[in-house]
Every structure is written in C-alpha cells, then in structure tokens.
Amino acid sequence: SQQGEEDPQALSIQEGENATMNCSYKTSINNLQWYRQNSGRGLVHLILIRSNEREKHSGRLRVTLDTSKKSSSLLITASRAADTASYFCATSWNAGNMLTFGGGTRLMVKP
Amino acid sequence: DAGVTQSPTHLIKTRGQQVTLRCSPKSGHDTVSWYQQALGQGPQFIFQYYEEEERQRGNFPDRFSGHQFPNYSSELNVNALLLGDSALYLCASSFLSVETQYFGPGTRLLVL
Numbered sequence: 001s002q003q004g005e006e007d008p009q010a011l012s013i014q015e016g017e018n019a020t021m022n023c024s025y026k027t028s029i030n031n032l033q034w035y036r037q038n039s040g041r042g043l044v045h046l047i048l049i050r051s052n053e054r055e056k057h058s059g060r061l062r063v064t065l066d067t068s069k070k071s072s073s074l075l076i077t078a079s080r081a082a083d084t085a086s087y088f089c090a091t092s093w094n095a096g097n098m099l100t101f102g103g104g105t106r107l108m109v110k111p
Numbered sequence: 112d113a114g115v116t117q118s119p120t121h122l123i124k125t126r127g128q129q130v131t132l133r134c135s136p137k138s139g140h141d142t143v144s145w146y147q148q149a150l151g152q153g154p155q156f157i158f159q160y161y162e163e164e165e166r167q168r169g170n171f172p173d174r175f176s177g178h179q180f181p182n183y184s185s186e187l188n189v190n191a192l193l194l195g196d197s198a199l200y201l202c203a204s205s206f207l208s209v210e211t212q213y214f215g216p217g218t219r220l221l222v223l
Binding site: 040090 | 115152153154159213214215216
C-alpha cells in the first residue's frame with residue numbers, strides 16, 4: 001500500500017511559473033526523498049531531506065518537511081517545459097530500508 | 112560509469128507463464144531493490160537483496176522470488192503470471208549504508 005498521498009494529482013502551468021506539490025505520509029520516518037519520472041521510465045533522484053531538517057534547496061528545487069504534520073512540499077521555481085514529468089515523494093526508516101512511495105503528481109509545463 | 116541497467120525493456124507473456132527479469136546495479140553498489148509500478152500509481156516495494164540474501168520483503172506473494180549473484184546483479188522471477196502482474200518493474204541499486212537509490216529504466220511486462 002502507498003505510504004501517503006500527493007496533492008495535487010495533476011498540475012498544469014505555464015513556463016516560468018512556480019510549481020508546488022505536496023506529500024503527506026502516515027508513519028514516522030528517517031528521511032523523505034523526491035523523485036522524478038519521465039513518461040513511465042526510470043525514476044531520477046532529485047533531493048533528500050532528513051527528519052531533523054526543515055528545508056533544503058538544490059538549484060531550482062526547494063523542499064520543506066513538517067514532521068509534526070507528516071507532510072512535505074516540493075517547489076520548482078521558474079519551471080521549464082523539460083520539467084514536465086511525474087513527481088513522487090518516498091519515505092524510509094533509514095539507510096538501506098525500502099522506499100515507500102506516494103501516488104505522484106503529474107506536472108505539465110506548457111511552453 | 113554505467114548506471115543501473117535492466118533487461119529486457121519490454122516483455123509480453125500469457126497467463127500462467129513464468130518470467131525472469133534482470134538487473135545490473137550501478138558500479139560498486141551492493142544492494143538491489145525491486146519495485147512494481149502499476150499504470151498511474153507509485154512504485155511498490157517487492158523485495159531487497161544484499162550479500163545474496165533477501166533482506167526485506169514487501170506485501171507480495173511467494174510467486175515473486177529473486178536472486179542476487181556474487182557480482183551484485185539480480186534477477187526477479189514471477190511464476191504463474193496473472194493479468195494483474197502487468198506493470199513496469201523497476202530495479203534500484205544503492206549502498207546499504209546510504210539512503211539514495213538509483214533506478215534503472217524498468218522492464219514493462221504485459222500479461223495477456
């Protein structure tokens with residue numbers, strides 16, 4: 001079963017706009033990761049945030065984590081058509097443990 | 112440095128048949144995990160191999176089995192295929208001590 005839910009399930013924006021996706025999870029975690037998937041192919045790791053961190057940045061990506069609400073958000077700034085993909089959050093207890101994925105957000109960025 | 116590779120890329124089988132999927136991990140990685148992704152859903156964990164042993168297992172029946180070889184490559188076997196086994200099967204490799212997993216392109220299995 002899925003660990004949690006992503007919101008929204010689908011998002012359509014114009015190039016240059018910001019995209020925000022949210023993820024909720026159910027159990028205690030050690031870390032939360034975001035992955036991108038293009039057209040039903042393999043997943044690409046984007047960013048990892050640990051349970052003792054509140055915010056992390058990587059290029060145009062900003063991730064927040066609120067362990068009290070069991071939720072995370074991924075912000076993509078100044079989106080590009082190439083950002084069109086499905087985005088998944090995944091949680092795990094610790095290094096070496098299985099990843100539990102949400103259902104994903106399908107992002108479409110229109111040129 | 113090659114990333115995670117999987118073979119075959121696509122496969123069509125009929126109900127009741129058996130299938131074997133293969134995965135070569137990223138160079139140096141010692142841990143291989145397998146995930147099943149149904150259309151429109153997130154990946155679901157099947158099992159993980161480390162040092163040629165099944166280390167963790169998700170909620171999948173015994174029809175799903177695997178193996179890891181001394182060179183860390185891995186196979187996923189599915190017996191008595193059902194229509195519901197149609198999915199994208201993803202292999203991910205990692206170091207056991209590191210959280211990030213690297214995914215292969217997947218094998219798309221269609222069961223008719």
